[in-house]
Each structure stands twice: as structure tokens, then as C-alpha cells.
Amino acid sequence: MSRLSPPSRTTAVRPTPGGSVSAGPRRFLIRGQLRRPLTLTVGDLRERWPQRRAEVVFDCATNGPQHHTFEGPLLRDVLDEAGPAFDARRRKDRSRYLLAVTGGDGHHTVLSWAEIDPDFGDAPILLATAMDGRRLDEAGSQLVVPSDRCGARYISAITGIWVGVCDPPELS
Ligand SMILES: Nc1nc2c(c(=O)[nH]1)N[C@H]1C(S)=C(S)[C@@H](COP(=O)(O)O)O[C@H]1N2
Numbered sequence: 624m625s626r627l628s629p630p631s632r633t634t635a636v637r638p639t640p641g642g643s644v645s646a647g648p649r650r651f652l653i654r655g656q657l658r659r660p661l662t663l664t665v666g667d668l669r670e671r672w673p674q675r676r677a678e679v680v681f682d683c684a685t686n687g688p689q690h691h692t693f694e695g696p697l698l699r700d701v702l703d704e705a706g707p708a709f710d711a712r713r714r715k716d717r718s719r720y721l722l723a724v725t726g727g728d729g730h731h732t733v734l735s736w737a738e739i740d741p742d743f744g745d746a747p748i749l750l751a752t753a754m755d756g757r758r759l760d761e762a763g764s765q766l767v768v769p770s771d772r773c774g775a776r777y778i779s780a781i782t783g784i785w786v787g788v789c790d791p792p793e794l795s
């Protein structure tokens with residue numbers, strides 16, 4: 624910048640090749656059959672919910688066993704704030720809900736609500752804010768499924784989580 628330039632009044636926003644401006648921290652969406660849909664950054668995940676730590680090992684079909692330490696809130700705590708549109712007192716209602724988690728490259732996977740519900744699987748699944756001590760603010764959050772033997776559901780660079788019920792399939 625030339626020394627004759629006036630001092631900037633706002634935080635610099637770098638233009639991107641597409642002509643739009645840099646969007647700042649990566650955001651991901653929590654959408655679906657919810658009372659309070661959320662749009663969150665990794666910073667929000669770190670500041671708004673208690674952080675857990677998980678030391679995990681998962682197997683990858685192409686790279687073999689992977690060891691990582693993740694930190695982040697419980698997926699269940701974050702989704703509680705989004706308020707799934709079920710009757711929370713009814714276990715059967717809760718047992719019909721699904722979660723679809725999508726990564727930045729389009730890889731996506733499903734979980735059932737029952738996996739994270741304390742009355743069913745009670746799995747301590749996290750939305751990671753850090754991996755091996757490195758913050759994920761730029762890369763995006765990663766799903767951490769400590770009870771999975773294989774790594775395929777450790778979705779990275781999460782862009783969205785959909786929560787809802789699928790109609791019963793037509794079988795005839
Ligand atoms: N977004 C995204 N997340 C992903 C994948 C992927 O292809 N895309 N692969 C999964 C698989 S198969 C594994 S084993 C783990 C770890 O993969 P990595 O060692 O390549 O990070 O990430 C998982 N998360």
C-alpha cells in the first residue's frame with residue numbers, strides 16, 4: 624500500500640477472483656425440521672457450548688489406522704439449541720429423526736437421532752473445533768464419531784447438517 628493512501632476505516636476485505644468479497648470465517652447451516660435453524664462458525668461452536676475432548680482411532684480403507692485428538696461440543700448439545708420439531712417426551716417420535724451431514728467436497732453421510740440420544744445409543748459425537756491442537760476455523764468443523772471403527776463418517780469441512788423425518792418408504 625502507498626504511504627500516501629488514506630488510513631483504511633474498515634477491516635480490509637480482499638476481492639476474490641469471482642468478483643465477490645472474501646466471506647470471512649466459514650459458516651455452515653443446520654436446517655430441516657427445526658424450531659430454530661442455525662448458521663454457525665467454528666468460533667461459535669467453541670464459544671457457545673462446553674468443549675469435550677476425544678482421543679480416537681479410526682481405520683481408513685486406503686490409509687490404514689488414523690490416530691487423532693479432537694475438541695469440540697457434543698453434536699447433541701448443538702442440535703438441542705436448534706430444537707428438532709419432535710415431541711421430546713415421546714421416544715418413538717425421536718426415534719424417527721435422521722441427520723444428514725455434508726462436507727465441502729460433497730461427501731455426505733447419515734446418522735439417526737437415536738445414535739446421539741441418551742435414551743438410545745448415547746454416542747458422544749462431536750462437532751470438532753480443533754484437531755491435534757490445530758483450530759479448524761478456516762478448514763471447517765469435522766464430525767467425530769468415536770464409536771465408529773471406520774473413518775467414513777468423520778466428515779470434514781462441514782457445510783450443512785439436515786435434521787428431519789423421512790416418510791415411510793412405499794414397499795409395494
Ligand atoms: N468431506 C469429507 N470428509 C471425509 C472424507 C471425504 O472424502 N470428504 N473421507 C472420510 C474418510 S473415508 C476417512 S478415513 C476420514 C479420514 O480421511 P483423511 O485421512 O483423508 O483425512 O475422513 C472422512 N471424512
Ligand SMILES: [Mo]
Nearest residue numbers: 683684774775
Ligand atoms: Mo477412509
